[in-house]
Amino acid sequence: MKPNIHPDYRKVVFMDTNSGFKFLSGSTMHSSETTEWEDGQTYPLIKVEVSSDTHPFYTGRQKFADKGGRAERFMQKYNMKQK
Numbered sequence: 001m002k003p004n005i006h007p008d009y010r011k012v013v014f015m016d017t018n019s020g021f022k023f024l025s026g027s028t029m030h031s032s033e034t035t036e037w038e039d040g041q042t043y044p045l046i047k048v049e050v051s052s053d054t055h056p057f058y059t060g061r062q063k064f065a066d067k068g069g070r071a072e073r074f075m076q077k078y079n080m081k082q083k
Contacts, residue, residue: 012044013037014051021053 007028013035015022033045
């Protein structure tokens, strides 16, 4: 690798702002906020809105709406009755 062209890769703590869930990972992201991790060391804190803790795909709390097909939605939109 060429020197002085790559961003600094270091360990950071990601925190889900919805649930407060935190995990330690490697990243090149920068943050002015820091937090103390379970090992007693201080790491940069990156806040995210969705993580595996709150994402519907990973939690199994996804809501499925029965939308129907195109014809059913058209009929409902224009208040028509099906024969």
